[in-house]
Amino acid sequence: MDEMDKLDKLETFLLDMAAKCKTLNNENKDWYEIMDYVSILRNQTEQLTGNNDLRINELKSVLAYLVNEKQAAIQENILLDSIVKSLLELSDNCILGVINKCFDKNYRNNVKIDYMKNNFVDPFNNFAKTETDVLLKINEYYHHIEIQTLNDTAMPMRLIKYALNIAERQDESNTKSKSKSKKNNYNMPLQAVIFLEQNNNILDQALKISFESGNEWNYSVNTIRFWKYDIESLISEKMYCLLPLVVFKYRKEFQSIVKSKKKNRKIEEDLEKKANQLKETAEKVALTITQLANDNIISHNDMRVMLLALTNLTQHLIKKFVPHSIIGEEVGTMVKDLYDPEVEKKGKIEGQIEILYKMKMNEKEISQKLKLPIEKVKEIIKELKSNGTIEEETFDMAKDLYDTKVEKRGIEKGIAIGQVKILYGMKMDEIEISKQLKMPIDVVKEIIEELKL
Structure with missing residues (x-):
C-alpha cells in the first residue's frame, strides 16, 4: 500500500x-x-x-x-465533579434535605453526619484506585451518593462494587473492636444515584443476581432525576445545596443548538438567546441562595460556596458555547454585587458577638442582646474560635480596611462597624474606642458618622 x-x-x-x-x-x-x-x-x-x-x-x-x-x-467533568462534591460537603442543614430525599429518611437537624474516606483500591482490577462521590456515616449507618450526568447502563454493577468495598472496610473496622466471630458479616450501605441531565432512557437503578441453586438476589438503589426539580421544588424539599446545579440543564440545550442543522448565523443567535436565559436563571438562583442566608436557613459559608459554584458553572457553560459573549462577566459581577453586602453584614454581626463574648457574656445572653437565633450565635463563636479571633486579649484592626481581597475587606469592615457600634452604645467616646480597638481615630469617626445616619 x-x-x-x-x-x-x-x-x-x-x-x-x-x-x-x-x-x-x-x-x-x-x-x-x-x-x-x-x-x-x-x-x-x-x-x-x-x-x-x-x-x-x-x-x-x-x-x-x-x-x-x-x-x-x-x-469539564473534573470541574463538575469538584463542584458537586463541594456542595455535598456543606453544613448539615444545607445538605440534610438531599440526604432525606435520597434515602427516604426524615433525619432532623441534630443528627450527627460524618464524612468518610471514599477512595478504595481494587486488588482484583490491577490494584486500580476507585473513588465514590460522597460517603457519609449517619447514626452508625453508611450512606453512599453517586452523581451521574448521563445515563450509564453499567451503573448498577459499579454500585454493587462500591457497596462491597464500603461493606468490607466497615467489616475491617468492626473486627478491630469486636470479636473475630463477626468477621465477614457485611453490612451493605444505603445507596442513591442522582442523575443530573435529562434522559428518558434512565431507569431505576436495579440489578438481579441469579445463583445456580435457583436463589436470586434483587438489588435496587434509589434513583433521583434531578432535571425534574426547579428552584421552587428544591426549596420545598429543603435540597438547598443542589440549587447551583439548576443551571446545568442548559448544557443539553446548548448542545442541541450546536448540533442543529441551522445556518451558522441562526445558531449564533439562538446560542446568545439561550445564554441570556441562563443568565436570568443564574440571577434567580443567586437571589434565592442569598435570601436563604438572610433567613439563617443556610450558613454564610454555605452561601459563599454555593454562589462560587453557581458562578463557575454558569461562566463555564457560556465560555464553552458562547465564547465571545460578555454575559459570563455580567453573571460574575451580579453575584459579586449580591455577595459583598452579605459579607459586610456578616462582619457586623461577628464584630458585635466578638465584643460581647469578650465581655464574658454567654451564648444565650448574646442571642438575647442581638436578637439572633442562638444557633447562629454558636456558629459564629465557633468560627471565631477556629480562626483564633476571640482568643486574643486585644483587637488588631488593620489601619486600611480597603487594601485586601473582597471578602476579607467586607468582613473586616463589618467587624469594625459592629465593634464600634457596641462600644459607642456603651457611651465610650471616640478616643476611648480608638484606644480599646487599636483603631485609627479617623476610622472610628467615620464609622460613628455612618452609624448616626
Missing part, C-alpha cells in the same frame, strides 16, 4: 470518527474509545513524511483538534 492509499484510508477513518463524535456525548463510553484511537493516531501521524506534506499537515490539524476536544471534556 503506497503513501497515497494510506492517507486516503486515514482520511476516511477520521471523517467517520468525526461524524460519530458529533452524535455522541462526551460522557458516552464509545466517545472515549474513539478519542483514545484519535490519540494513538495522532502519535503515529507525527511520523508521516513524504510528498504530501500539505495534506499530512491538514490531517495532523484535525487530529490535534479532536485530542483537544477530549482534554476539554475531561476538564
Whole structure:
C-alpha cells in the first residue's frame, strides 16, 4: 500500500470518527474509545513524511483538534465533579434535605453526619484506585451518593462494587473492636444515584443476581432525576445545596443548538438567546441562595460556596458555547454585587458577638442582646474560635480596611462597624474606642458618622 492509499484510508477513518463524535456525548463510553484511537493516531501521524506534506499537515490539524476536544471534556467533568462534591460537603442543614430525599429518611437537624474516606483500591482490577462521590456515616449507618450526568447502563454493577468495598472496610473496622466471630458479616450501605441531565432512557437503578441453586438476589438503589426539580421544588424539599446545579440543564440545550442543522448565523443567535436565559436563571438562583442566608436557613459559608459554584458553572457553560459573549462577566459581577453586602453584614454581626463574648457574656445572653437565633450565635463563636479571633486579649484592626481581597475587606469592615457600634452604645467616646480597638481615630469617626445616619 503506497503513501497515497494510506492517507486516503486515514482520511476516511477520521471523517467517520468525526461524524460519530458529533452524535455522541462526551460522557458516552464509545466517545472515549474513539478519542483514545484519535490519540494513538495522532502519535503515529507525527511520523508521516513524504510528498504530501500539505495534506499530512491538514490531517495532523484535525487530529490535534479532536485530542483537544477530549482534554476539554475531561476538564469539564473534573470541574463538575469538584463542584458537586463541594456542595455535598456543606453544613448539615444545607445538605440534610438531599440526604432525606435520597434515602427516604426524615433525619432532623441534630443528627450527627460524618464524612468518610471514599477512595478504595481494587486488588482484583490491577490494584486500580476507585473513588465514590460522597460517603457519609449517619447514626452508625453508611450512606453512599453517586452523581451521574448521563445515563450509564453499567451503573448498577459499579454500585454493587462500591457497596462491597464500603461493606468490607466497615467489616475491617468492626473486627478491630469486636470479636473475630463477626468477621465477614457485611453490612451493605444505603445507596442513591442522582442523575443530573435529562434522559428518558434512565431507569431505576436495579440489578438481579441469579445463583445456580435457583436463589436470586434483587438489588435496587434509589434513583433521583434531578432535571425534574426547579428552584421552587428544591426549596420545598429543603435540597438547598443542589440549587447551583439548576443551571446545568442548559448544557443539553446548548448542545442541541450546536448540533442543529441551522445556518451558522441562526445558531449564533439562538446560542446568545439561550445564554441570556441562563443568565436570568443564574440571577434567580443567586437571589434565592442569598435570601436563604438572610433567613439563617443556610450558613454564610454555605452561601459563599454555593454562589462560587453557581458562578463557575454558569461562566463555564457560556465560555464553552458562547465564547465571545460578555454575559459570563455580567453573571460574575451580579453575584459579586449580591455577595459583598452579605459579607459586610456578616462582619457586623461577628464584630458585635466578638465584643460581647469578650465581655464574658454567654451564648444565650448574646442571642438575647442581638436578637439572633442562638444557633447562629454558636456558629459564629465557633468560627471565631477556629480562626483564633476571640482568643486574643486585644483587637488588631488593620489601619486600611480597603487594601485586601473582597471578602476579607467586607468582613473586616463589618467587624469594625459592629465593634464600634457596641462600644459607642456603651457611651465610650471616640478616643476611648480608638484606644480599646487599636483603631485609627479617623476610622472610628467615620464609622460613628455612618452609624448616626
